[in-house]
Amino acid sequence: MNFICDISFKEKINIFSFEYLKCIKFIIGLETDDYVFTKKLYSKLITTSYIVEDFLDFHGAKKNKEWVFYRELSAMVRHLSLAGYSQRHILNRFNFYDFGTTTTDYFKPDAFDTLKMLQDSLKVAAPVILEEARRLDIKLPDKGYDLSYFPGISSSQLLDHNIDDFNARDQQRENLTRISSEFLEIVKDFEQFAFYERYDIQKIKTLVPAKINEVTIRRFEMLIHNLQSSFDSYVVNTQSSPENQMLEQLRSHFSIVFHILQVMGRLLHFYERHLHDIGFKDVYKVVGESLTNLIDPDILLDRAVNFCLFFAWKFLSSGKELAFRILNENMETSVIEVGIPKERGFHSRPSLLVAKIVQHYGGEVKMHVNEAVFDASSVLDIQWAGGKINKEQIERVVFKGDSRSLADLEILASVNYGEDHMGKGIPLPSELSYLS
DSSP, X not given: OOOOOOSOHHHHHHHHHHHHHHHHHHHHTOOOTTOOOOHHHHHHHHHHHHHHHHHHHHTTGGGOTTTHHHHHHHHHHHHHHHHHHHHHHHHHHGGGOOOTTOOOTTHHHHHHHHHHHHHHHHHHHHHHHHHHHHHTTOOOOSSOOOGGGSOOOOOSOOOOOOOOOGGGGGGHHHHHHHHHHHHHHHHHHHGGGOOSSOOOHHHHHHHTTTTSOHHHHHHHHHHHHHHHXXXXXXXXXXXXXXXXXXXXXXXXXXXXXXHXXXXXXXXXXXXXXXXXXXXXXXXXXXXXXXXXXXXXXXXXXXIIIIIIIHXXXXXXXXXXXXXXXXXXXXXXXXXXXXEOOTTTOSOHHHHHHHHHHHHHHOOOEEEEETTEEEXXXXXXXXXXXXXXXXXXXXXXXXXXXXXXXXXXXXXXXXXXXXXXXXXXXXXXXXXXXXXX
């Protein structure tokens, strides 16, 4: 079957550009700076610019001097619009989020500044796009869309919560335990990016893209999205539940971080692929320089790091205590009694392995040595316990708490806490491979 369409490239680019350029004309025709782009406008810009970009890529525009800039402009519109759509969603939803006692007063002004930067960049690019279309002899629409075509969708009201799924509640505690543990794992992994004072641009450029880049941020975006999807699928959040407010707060932390990372991923993609100096040669260098006249790379990097990364960490961090609380209120608990490490007791290696098991699951586990109680997630606490054990010549201890941790602690104890009789490390069972 022949899928070749028998009309010319020029005729096709006119067709594929029409709605895209109609959006561009709408932006140029805005008579006030007070208009805030709606999600529908961003959505239209995303789809129409992608149609143009994809069409041009299919026909090799990236390697053609005449068409490469028009192609790059459509890519710019798409990625900035994707970021703008997510940023507008955050601001639309923000008043409906519940972050408990976390202070968020300074988030909205910073978020709106970021949205304004994205919008202003698109407004600056619009006349350049139209001029490039004229240069390429692309037919322009007579006019842009009417303002009424892009209404806002947000309001101050929510529909009543009057559907509760009671059939799934048997798995509620297990699901909350798992999801809270996974959230805490993400927080721990994200700590490598934690910072508390905004970076200057020189510092940011040492981080992007060497340490902070699109690939890294997209990985965290995926992890948070999977976690949110799991929460929405398996956690029953009923109107009558006494823990309803905590669950709403936990989901608020998932949601805002996910959308912030969406914005950051798009900004980093555009910087790394289209603005960063690496790879710019000949015509690409000229195109890159032309794009930097439309959007300042330093401002884009500042928003990616000093807004997106900063607040992603802030909301992950503020959700940590909440996740611990939900985890410990819903996890299954048990008690085990095990022997101590033979020959050398709880010195550094076995103490570290015990603490890593408890930290892996995130639930509370206590180590009982006669009447004394120690925190099994703390290497220092376990070593303090080791001193008491040695002094009182105790041979067995009791662990109480998270059943998942206790099951792995039993496995660890069964192999003498990963040591031979000389105190040297030995391979651990496959169930404990995460300790490697």
